[in-house]
Amino acid sequence: MKKKTIISLVLGFAALMLVLTGCGNGNSKTSATSKSDSNTTSGKITAVGSTALQPLVEKAAANFQKSNSKVDITVQGGGSGTGLSQVQDKSVTIGNSDIFAEEKDGIDAKKLVDHKVAVVGMAPVVNKDANVKSLTMDQVKQIFTGKITNWKEVGGKDEKITVVNRAKGSGTRATFEAAVLKGAEAVKSQEQDSNGTVQKIVESTPGAISYLAFSYITDKVQSISIDKVQPTDENVESGKWKIWSYEHMYTNGKAEGATAKFLDYMNSKDVQSSLVKDMGYISIHNMKVQKDSKGTVSDVK
Template sequence: MKKFGILVVVFIVCVAFLSSYANADVETEKISLNGSTSMEKMVNALKEGLEDKYPELLIEPQFTGSSAGIEAVLNGTTDIGNSSRYLKDSEKEKGLIENIVAIDAIVIVTDTQNKVNNLTTQQLIDIYTGKIRNWKEVGGEDLPIVVVGREAGSGTRSAFEEILHIEEQCQYANEVNETGPIIAKVQSIHGAIGYVSLDVIDETVKPLAIDGIQASEETIQNGQYSLQRPFVMATKDTIEKQNEEVQKLFQYIQSEDGQKIIRAVGLVPTSNKMSY
């Protein structure tokens, strides 16, 4: 009986050794992404789905801002640079390809107690450039407007200011480095106004209509909602010239599962705008 017990133990040890050896022999394939904090929710959702489909893939995202992501892909420290704005001509001239994977709406939000439901585009411009400073000037209560925005270099800020043609003109009371703190500031300050990505809107803030149009998939697709911007996964050269792992990521985004994920996080997919 003792001999049998020893044989069983030896067998178990051998199986465990062979199993660990076999697992060690499987090489992990990594894909690195860096860039826009606004794209974090979408990228993490795609990461989960992609790693389920391809267990050998390891997706390594960082969220340091659009400009930092673009610089990272240019200098070769990341495979994909995530940008929540269109690429500049100067960036394209350096060999970057603008792969638009989704369209996002920039939504204007206030605290839930604010009585204003709609702003015209001109009123929004005037608020952010300091010409309108009190909510009573746009049909609200007699309350100072606290203008909140992103930091310089943010893709969201760049897109917002470019759409409204107010680059370098905004007068911010508060500038924050990520999307989350915009929500927190607006939620906690009565009279605050801010801009965030559609996919992060929750019940703690109040989204405003612009020119009578609320942001939705329908109004983004038909172009009625004016404050919209691309979510770009920039690559150095075309997708077909990327390594096999990166190509798998873009193929997954274009798949039915990938498109469902993009819609599930509140974005509009645009798979036909990738550069093969």
């Protein structure tokens, strides 16, 4: 009797071990499958356009490709106009823009799908030699329309003002002029294609003034407060600071495959809660005001 009992126990133990081993193998298989599933998405994405948005998309793309190695993402500048034109022509996958597609001549916005991924604040910046830190909105307008030509007229140094503008087609320029010039004609001045180039010119040119996305403003130039309101994220979020725009990533029709997955990642917690802020942008989820394609601002409901 004891012998049978011992044999039964041994057989039972062996059976249990087989079950446990089977479960372990199953879990290993599942883990391997899950790991491979995260890397099954493949494709090529080309995102072109806004230089204000470019640094964020480049960094997000690099992070995304670490867990999606079969996806090849190329990010280039060129300006919002270029991004919108090329995505409309289907020569690129994504058109990055600081402006709504409806605001750009020659663009059929009905064919494009808007993916808002961040908000960017923009501010006037001057060469530190000008000795100016604050202006009124009217003074900024008069400077960029050529009516004020010397910094001493606004409390600064006796020094000629050198205006540096962005090139036509720039979303940053369109946003700035809509908020500041309000239809007035800009003074003729040198024009540059990118935020990065503008930053370097203002830094090195005595008397220079231009405007930059917050993400490009460094301690090498002087940002300007307007009507005693400082250019900060908090003031953009509340609507106190008037010069800002959405950062759009447009697709021609509904995004699919790798493109859809990348755009979902751009709106994920990893990007919106950390990367966006770390790189000088504002999360779309933090905005207390919203803006439509006509420039009308209202509270977020």
